Amino acid sequence: MENVDFLIVGGGISGTTAAETIRVQDPASRILIIEDENYPLYSRVKIPFYVKGERAREDIFLRDFKHYSDKNIEYLCGKKVVSLDPKNQFVKTEDGTGFHYGKLLLTTGGVPKKLNKYKNEHSLQTIEDADKVVEDVKKAKKGVIIGSGFIALEFVDIFSHYGLETHLCVSKEGFWANFLQKEVSDLICKLLKERGVKIYYGEDSPFVTDEDTIVGTGIGLDLSKSFFEGAGLNFDAGLVVDQTLKTDFDNVYASGDLAKFFSKKLDRYVRYGNWTNAAVSGKYAGFNMLSKNEVFDNLSAYSITHDKLSIVFLGFAGLDGSTEVKTKVISDRECIQYFIRRGKLDGCILVNRPQDRQNLQNVIESREEFAL
Amino acid sequence: MKKITKVIVDRNLCIGAGTCVTTAGEVFKLDEENKAVVVNIKGADISDLLIAAQSCPTAAISLYDEDGNPIFPSVK
Ligand SMILES: Cc1cc2nc3c(=O)[nH]c(=O)nc-3n(C[C@H](O)[C@H](O)[C@H](O)COP(=O)(O)OP(=O)(O)OC[C@H]3O[C@@H](n4cnc5c(N)ncnc54)[C@H](O)[C@@H]3O)c2cc1C
Numbered sequence: 414m415e416n417v418d419f420l421i422v423g424g425g426i427s428g429t430t431a432a433e434t435i436r437v438q439d440p441a442s443r444i445l446i447i448e449d450e451n452y453p454l455y456s457r458v459k460i461p462f463y464v465k466g467e468r469a470r471e472d473i474f475l476r477d478f479k480h481y482s483d484k485n486i487e488y489l490c491g492k493k494v495v496s497l498d499p500k501n502q503f504v505k506t507e508d509g510t511g512f513h514y515g516k517l518l519l520t521t522g523g524v525p526k527k528l529n530k531y532k533n534e535h536s537l538q539t540i541e542d543a544d545k546v547v548e549d550v551k552k553a554k555k556g557v558i559i560g561s562g563f564i565a566l567e568f569v570d571i572f573s574h575y576g577l578e579t580h581l582c583v584s585k586e587g588f589w590a591n592f593l594q595k596e597v598s599d600l601i602c603k604l605l606k607e608r609g610v611k612i613y614y615g616e617d618s619p620f621v622t623d624e625d626t627i628v629g630t631g632i633g634l635d636l637s638k639s640f641f642e643g644a645g646l647n648f649d650a651g652l653v654v655d656q657t658l659k660t661d662f663d664n665v666y667a668s669g670d671l672a673k674f675f676s677k678k679l680d681r682y683v684r685y686g687n688w689t690n691a692a693v694s695g696k697y698a699g700f701n702m703l704s705k706n707e708v709f710d711n712l713s714a715y716s717i718t719h720d721k722l723s724i725v726f727l728g729f730a731g732l733d734g735s736t737e738v739k740t741k742v743i744s745d746r747e748c749i750q751y752f753i754r755r756g757k758l759d760g761c762i763l764v765n766r767p768q769d770r771q772n773l774q775n776v777i778e779s780r781e782e783f784a785l
Numbered sequence: 786m787k788k789i790t791k792v793i794v795d796r797n798l799c800i801g802a803g804t805c806v807t808t809a810g811e812v813f814k815l816d817e818e819n820k821a822v823v824v825n826i827k828g829a830d831i832s833d834l835l836i837a838a839q840s841c842p843t844a845a846i847s848l849y850d851e852d853g854n855p856i857f858p859s860v861k
């Protein structure tokens with residue numbers, strides 16, 4: 414068994430930022446990142462650029478192996494953690510190696526849900542997913558996307574970029590119907606149709622099984638939690654942490670896509686799945702593992718711009734029983750959907766209105782009464 | 786570590802994710818095109834600047850020291 418001062422499970426941007434933050438403050442401690450994938454940190458955000466051929470494969474890497482050794486951060490990649498015993502401060506990897514830790518950070522993100530229904534089905538999460546898409550998209554004539562959301566939009570952009578006949582299959586209620594009001598969903602579909610995308614509601618495209626079809630799925634993530642199930646951590650659609658990103662166990666922290674934290678600004682628990690949140694929460698987790706007790710609160714933002722469609726998610730753009738949703742249609746190409754709770758703006762979705770982002774962010778942060 | 790005296794955002798790489806603005810809000814702002822611009826290089830301490838550059842999802846931020854040597858990125 415090995416002893417590690419700071420053990421980080423998951424070497425994405427959140428885990429890497431945490432390790433680097435600790436190292437800046439504490440030059441001598443033993444820091445170990447255990448990462449299931451075989452690569453140094455790369456940018457998931459840049460994957461679509463690589464797939465479209467706009468960036469070389471090597472350009473999406475944000476670190477090389479030497480960087481970790483230069484910083485005296487141990488990087489154990491290609492190893493999966495399979496169990497956690499928080500009482501004895503112990504984790505085990507698949508090959509049976511055990512690690513005793515002083516402080517632990519869980520930052521394992523999630524893996525895309527799969528349909529496992531079609532032969533040429535692809536997800537878009539890892540560099541290896543991207544390699545497979547690059548290989549298959551060039552052989553295809555048609556592209557079928559199943560699902561709604563950001564990854565579905567990335568596939569639309571990729572397939573259109575390669576000149577494929579592009580088919581998008583969404584639920585009967587419309588694009589991203591569990592988030593978007595009908596006007597917003599319809600506007601996005603209209604803008605996609607203008608781009609030549611054919612949309613199917615509540616059914617798969619008849620071409621989905623054709624030999625010359627590539628299928629892209631964007632149906633959400635399953636958070637990677639199997640190795641800590643039964644360990645007594647509080648998981649509720651996210652690993653629940655307090656404002657310092659600490660779990661119910663004193664020396665176990667969580668950050669990034671995995672963590673559901675209490676946002677003081679919004680006075681509610683939130684879990685975000687975006688790069689900035691992952692990076693910044695990693696930084697705070699690093700500080701707090703050094704006992705600095707800094708309150709983490711980040712207002713989420715996720716933006717995507719493809720062709721003539723720009724979408725920005727700001728703050729808590731989600732639905733629950735206490736959230737009221739309203740939409741302002743600004744023109745036949747622009748609208749904003751607002752998420753209001755107890756008279757205050759918690760979040761919004763901006764379609765083709767990036768210029769309103771800063772203003773609305775200020776409104777959300779001000780916590781002043783909000784009326785449309 | 787030497788002082789950081791030059792910060793450059795490559796507008797072709799920046800996708801407006803805003804990580805830099807969240808990490809070092811006094812230094813970076815998003816402009817009307819949703820791209821980051823440097824407004825005040827002295828707005829953050831060295832470790833926040835480093836974290837901002839290191840956590841940019843497109844490695845659009847380059848940092849240089851007073852002798853013009855690149856501090857980040859180390860991979861290009
Ligand atoms: C194609 C694509 C495009 C995106 N575009 C944007 C964008 O434009 N803007 C934006 O803000 N966000 C974007 N995102 C989302 C953003 O990339 C994520 O929110 C962010 O990368 C999450 O970082 P993380 O460190 O929390 O998790 P991850 O990056 O998921 O890292 C977690 C790591 O943990 C490892 N792991 C999991 N389980 C184990 C285990 N048991 N043992 C060891 N290791 C384990 C995994 O291999 C993984 O590498 C995009 C994502 C994708 C896939």
Ligand code: SF4
Nearest residue numbers: 799800802803805841
């Ligand atoms: S973090 Fe990078 S991509 Fe995001 S706004 Fe700043 S420079 Fe642009």
